Amino acid sequence: MLLIVMGLLLSQAGLWVVDRGLRQYTQDNLQTQAESLLAALVKGPQGLELNSRHHDAVFLKPFSGQYFIIEFNQQRWRSRSLWDFELPDVEHLGFSEQLRPGPEQQQLLIYQGDYRRYKTDIKVTVAHDYSPVLVSFKQAQIIGAGLGLLALLLTLLLQRLLVRRALKPLEQTRVQIEQLQQGQRSQLEQETPIELQPLVQQVNRLLAHTEETLQRSRKGLGNLGHALKTPLAVLVSLLQREELQRQPELLAIMQEQLEHIAQRIARELTRARLSGEALPGAFFDCAEELPSLFQLMNHVHGDVLTLDWHATPELRLPWERDDILEMLGNLLDNACKWADSRVELSIEKRGEAYCVWVDDDGPGIEESQREQVQRRGSRLDEQSVGHGLGLGIVRDIVETLHGTLQLLDSPLGGLRVEICLQSSVK
DSSP, X not given: OHHHHHHHHHHHHHHHHHHHHHHHHHHHHHHHHHHHHHHTEEEETTEEEEOGGGSOGGGGSTTOSXXXXXXXXXXXXXXXXXXXXXXXXXXXXXXXXXXXXXXXXXXEEEEEEEEEETTEEEEEEEEEEOHHHHHHHHHHHHHHHHHHHHHHHHHHHHHHXXXXXXXXXXXXXXXXXXXXXXXXXXXXXXXXXXXXXXXXXXXXHHHHHHHHHHHHHXXXXXHHHHHHHHHHHHHHHHTTSHHHHTOHHXXXXXXXXXXXXXXXXHHHHHHHHHOSOOOTTXXXXXXXXXXXXXXXXXXXXXXXXXXXXXEOTTOEESSOHHHHHHHHHHHHHHHHHHOSSEEEEEEEEETTEEEEEEEEOXXXXXXXXXXXXXXXXXXXXXXSSSOXXXXXXXXXXXXXXXXXXXXXXXXXXXXXXXXXXXXXXX
C-alpha cells in the first residue's frame, strides 16, 4: 500500500517536472519567435513593413494556437490567426507563467518583449496555446491513477494469497486444536513447518502431562471413595446393635447424619471427578452410546414404556463419556419413574451449544415446586420409589460443565428437562 502511494506521488512529481520543462521550452520558443518577428520587420516606401515570408505561416491560420501583436509608433499589427480575438493584457514584460484564456477555450502562455530597431521602440507580444499539453497531462494522470488502482488491487490480492499461504499451517493447527476439544484426536500432528514445531511439541507435552495428572487424580479420588465406604458401612452396621435400638432418638440422629455424610462424599467425589475439561480425545458418541443406554432403561423399567431418542447424525458431545452417561442416565431414570407410557430424549447442536431435552407424559411438576425438586435428596412424593438424588446429581454435572438446567412443561403433557452445555470451542 505504501509503495503504491509512493509510486503515485512520484508519478505526479514526474508530471510536474515535465510541465516545468515544457513551460521553459515554450518560453525559449516564444522568445525566439519574437526575435524572428522583429527580424521580419523591414523598411519600405511607407516606413516599417512586416515581411510575411520571414515569419511562420502558422500565424496566418485562424485560431491556430500561435499569435502575435506588434506595437510601435501608435501602430498595432495583429496576426491573422487571432482573427477578431484580443490577447489578454500582461502586467509585466517577459514570460508570464500564468495561463491566460484564449480563443475557443484555449489556454495561452504569453511572452512580451521590448525591442529597438531602426531607431524605433517596438513591443512584440507572442502567445502559444498550451491546452494540448494540459489535455495530455490529464490523460496521463487518469491512466496513471487507473494503473495505480489496478496495481493496488493486484498487490492486495497477491498479499492476501501470500498471507493465507503463509498462515495455512497455523490454520491447520487451529483446526487440530478444535478437534482436540471436540474429542476427535488426542494430540497435534508433528508434521508442521519448522517454525511451528516447538509450539506443537510443547502443546503435545502439555496435553500428555494434563492427561496423566487427571488420570492420577481420578484414580486417587476413586481409591479415597472406596476407602471411605468401608468405615461408613461399619458405622451403618453398628446402627443395628441392640444398644442403639434401645435409644430411638439417638439412632435416628446417627442414621440421618450418616446419610448426609454418604451423600456429601458422593457429591464432592462427583464434583472433583468432573472438574476441569475433558481429557484429550474424550467424547460422547450419541449413535454409539445411546442405543445401549436405552436398552438398559427398557430392561430396568419394563416394556410398558415407549422410549425414543433423537440426535443429529454423527453428533458427538465434547465431554467425558462417563460424565454424559451419568447425566443422561439419571435424567432418563427419573423420567421413566414418573412417565405414564412415553419418554423421549432429544440432543441437538445449536451454534456452539449442545442442548438436551428429556420429555415424559407423566403428571409433571408444578412451577412453584420445580426449584425445590432440583435440590439434592428432595422428593415431592416420599412414598415413590427413588432416592431423590437424580436431579441433584444432574445439576452438579451441568454446573461443572458450565451449562444451564431448566424444568419446563413438556409437549407430551408431563415434565421437560432442558439442559444446554456451552462448548469451549470458539
